Amino acid sequence: MTSLRPLTRRGRVPRALLPVGALLLALPLAACGSESDSEDKAGGGTSPAAEAFEPVTIEHAFGSTEIEEQPERVxxxxxxxxxxxxALGVTPVAMPKYSYGADENGRMPWQTEAIEELGGEEPALLSETAEAPIEEIAAAQPDLILAxxxxxxxGDYEKLSKIAPTVAYPEEPxxxxxxxVITTVGEALGKADExxxxxxxxxxxxAAAAEEHPEFAGKTIAAVAIDPSAFYVYRGADPRVEFLEDLGFELAPSVDELDTADETFYYMISTEEADKLTSDVLVSYSPNEDAAAEVDKSAAAKAMQQFQDDTVARVVGESLVSSVSPPTALSLTWGLDDFIEALVPAVEKADAQG
Incomplete structure (x- = not known):
């Protein structure tokens, strides 16, 4: 699974089958499954956390899910x-395997850090497939599935719900x-306060980062992923853009004006229309320096004022791109400093433009 997800409404597309731009779009109790957990469950024992758990009902796109007991295998x-x-202290029994931006374990670097810190058994890694790997999830014997x-x-939801209570997304995939994402997981785990x-x-x-960079405030911004065959623009509702707004930026009006409404969190425009995507600063995500250089030489870049004025914030590197695309409970602070560092030169150039 990637972080800047090139997704259709059916789910993820395997990275090996996608062009660079699409890859950039495709782009998230006790330690679960331990021997002592199994013994307690088998022996009918309950932990203080389980005894204190209050049943919850979570509404989502496919109805509602009732969680009646403390989840122990998530x-x-x-x-x-x-x-x-x-981040809430619960190691899943199974979670997705990643390749884009991942370490040799098939996990994102911030995940490996958290798993090592928590200790206990490591989670099984689920195959990178276009649809949820139902059989692999079932094999992990979860008592809660968070999606x-x-x-x-x-259809996926119905199959997963036969395995364990399943929480889907609230409205759109x-x-x-x-x-x-964080508050829902907290509610499902009985850790809402945490x-x-x-x-x-x-x-x-x-907020501290935004305060340190008051020059971000009020700057209009557009976030894009570009490759030789496509030009992707992130909508205002996308978490990547929301994060930029948290830092003080404002979504450029051109983002809404050009919206083709063809996908949920992004849309595509032609190279011929690229010059219409105006903003004080353009954030361009690339997996590596070679790809970033190709973007700089593209027809779209040559047509855009931001490239001519050097007001492009180039976010480069699979792990960094993944950490903010979109951010998560662990990744946001992991990549925050490097992300800010990528933004500053472009904002300074925008200020110099007057």
Whole structure:
């Protein structure tokens, strides 16, 4: 699974089959499954956390899900829900395997750090497939499945719900606000207060970054992924854009004016229309320096004022791109400093333009 998800409404497309621009779009109790957990469950024992758990009902796109008992074996699918669980001290029994931006373990670097810190058994890694790997998830024997930032279909949901209570996204696939991913996971795990505190801590770090860079405030911005065959623009509802707004930027009016309404969180425009996407600053995501150089030489770049004025913030590197595309409970602060560093030169150039 990638972080800047090139997704259809059916779910993820395997990265190996996608061009660079699409790859950029495709772009989230105790330690679960331990021997002592199994013994307690088998012996009928209950932990204080389980005894204190209050049943919850979570509404989502496919109805509602009741969670009546403290989850002990949590599986996650999509982007961000696994990070939220880890940030709240719960290691999933199964979570997606990644290749884009991942380490040798098939995990994002911030996930590996959190898993090592929590200790206990490591999660099983689910195959990178276009649709949820139902059999693999079932094999992990979860008692809760979190897919609240994903592309599962209603058919997927029905199959997953036969395995365990399943939480889907609230309205549209791949469009759940990153904060809501965290609060929903917290609610499902009986850790709503901890989730609220986690968000307060993250927001404090983002607010501090915005305060350190008052020059961001009021600057109009557009976020894009470009490759030789396509030009993708992120909508205002996309979590990537919401994060930029948290830092003080404003969505450029041209983003809405050019919207073709062909996908949930992004749309595509032709190279001929690229010059109409005006903004003070353009954020361009690229997996590596070679790809960034290709973007700079593209016909779209040659047509855009931002490239001519050097007001392009180039976010380069698979892990960094993934950390903010969209951000998660773990990744946002992991990549924050490098992301700010990428933004500053472009904003300074925009200021110089007057």
């Amino acid at each position: 599986a996650t699918w999509g982007w961000g829900s696994g990070d939220a669980a880890l 609240n930032y994903s592309g599962i279909t209603e 791949w469009a759940t606000p990153w904060r809501e 989730a609220d505190q986690l968000l307060e801590d993250i927001d404090a770090q983002v």
